[in-house]
Amino acid sequence: MQTSPLKIGIAGSGFAGKFHHRNLRGLPAVTVGVTSTRASSREAFAAEFGVRAYASVDEMLPDIDVLDICTPPSSHAAYIRKAAAAGKHVIVEKPFHGFFGSPKEHPKEEMLAAVTEELRDLRKVVTDSGILLGYAENIIYAPSVQREREIIERSKAQILRMTAEESHSGSHSPVYGIWSESGGGSLIGKGCHPLGGVLYLKRKEGLARNGTAIRPVAVSCRTHSITKLPAFEDRGYLRAHYEDGEDYAFLHVIFEDGTVADVMTSELVLGGVYDFIEVFANNHRTRCHIQPVKVVDLYSPDKKEFAGMDLMEKISSNEGWIPAFPEFGWSNGQYYEMRDFVTCMQEGRQPECDLELAIDTTLAIYAGYLSADRKGQEVEVPRI
Known part of the structure; x- marks a missing residue:
């Protein structure tokens, strides 16, 4: 069990990133920093909330306990894999995952099959790494x-x-x-x-x-x-x-x-x-x-x-x-939601809203x- 406050890094400096940060107030957690693909956006977020702006998730991972993913869903799987490889817990916004290609070029049967395989792999990545994942619904x-x-x-x-x-x-x-x-x-x-x-x-x-x-x-x-x-x-x-x-x-x-x-x-x-x-x-x-x-x-x-x-x-x-x-x-x-995630990640138990619900949804x-x-x-x- 971790007794010190969790160090959280937010990926995404828009609407979701801001309300995630605000709802950590009063919890045993601290936002260490933020990263975003747009330098101006992450710098503005850092200045508003008094946190460090990181150039990338890779740069931020060594300084945190939890990666809080508040980016478009097309980036979620890659960030989950990065966090799992580094042994960092994950909070990920909804939608959890999807198929990201033109519907004119990819039939829906292909989409469902590809998403099914990707979710199977993500479950294995999370389970094998021993991290906890909070699905932010x-x-x-x-x-x-x-x-x-x-x-x-x-x-x-x-x-x-x-x-x-x-x-x-x-x-x-x-x-x-x-x-x-x-x-x-x-x-x-x-x-x-x-x-x-x-x-x-x-x-x-x-x-x-x-x-x-x-x-x-x-x-x-x-x-x-x-x-x-x-x-x-x-x-x-x-x-x-x-x-x-x-x-x-x-x-x-x-x-x-x-x-x-x-x-x-x-x-x-x-x-x-x-x-x-x-x-x-x-x-x-x-x-x-x-x-x-x-x-x-x-x-x-x-x-x-x-x-x-x-x-x-x-x-x-x-x-x-x-x-x-x-x-x-x-x-x-x-x-x-944030209280449950922080508490579970400190105590080492599954949150109420977990990976399995994300997969079924x-x-x-x-x-x-x-x-x-x-x-x-x-x-x-x-x-x-």
Whole structure:
């Protein structure tokens, strides 16, 4: 067990890197430094937070205990391998991994096969190295989802079906919707969040009832590019012009026990992030509100009053009635996520959100892309 604070190095100086750093406050961990492919970005991050800017992950690894990967998913596998070879624990943002090539040149069968083999190899790399990996799916740590986990475990509930969604008006990332960088569009970029949540809750149900996780066995999926339709009228409120990734997806998941979940996701929703999981069980029904959170109702007569304040994620204007965050990292689970990772890495035990959940989520997504390519035909989720 490590008693001294963990030394963490962040790869990626954008939005995710900043909220990871902020949510380490008060934990037995310290951000040693940051690296980014853009020198100006890493230098700005270092100046803002008082940490060292490193030219590369390779330069940073000798000075840290944990590599916190907050870069586009196309770089995740290479950084995980570097960290594992150096004996450093890993925190990695979602999406965990994907296929990064043109969908015009690579059929979806090839994508699913390649991702399956890569995930099998990454599991071996992580396991053989003895490091711990925290999969940073913060939805799992949201207070509403953790409360539902407790209800399931204590009452031995059987989940019969779930519905879940994450949608908003379009990602801020410049590489979002470029398949070679992001591995797809809405299904992987946003759908990984609610999908990870429903897979997590079924795992917990299985462990509580039978001692074995209940995993997904098949999916069917449809994807669409609504903002590319000739009839789409762009009024400037939604991000459009995605290169080759979809902006809408619907994924139907079938579990080992025959129960189901339906996951929706899109770039077509105004009013901030719309994020929930609803559980229909044999002894209860729960709506897990993740965003917006109805705790603080704030009225602003003019958007200038709160300019620059993070009142609600992806809201277009700080004006009118706003369901404001009571605290950004609390309601969406980001603080609890980092607390779990830091504690587990100090104590040498697996975190709540681990490599196995990352693998199942990624495989279900790419089985979904193959299903969508076949116009909704059911596709088995590979096992590795």
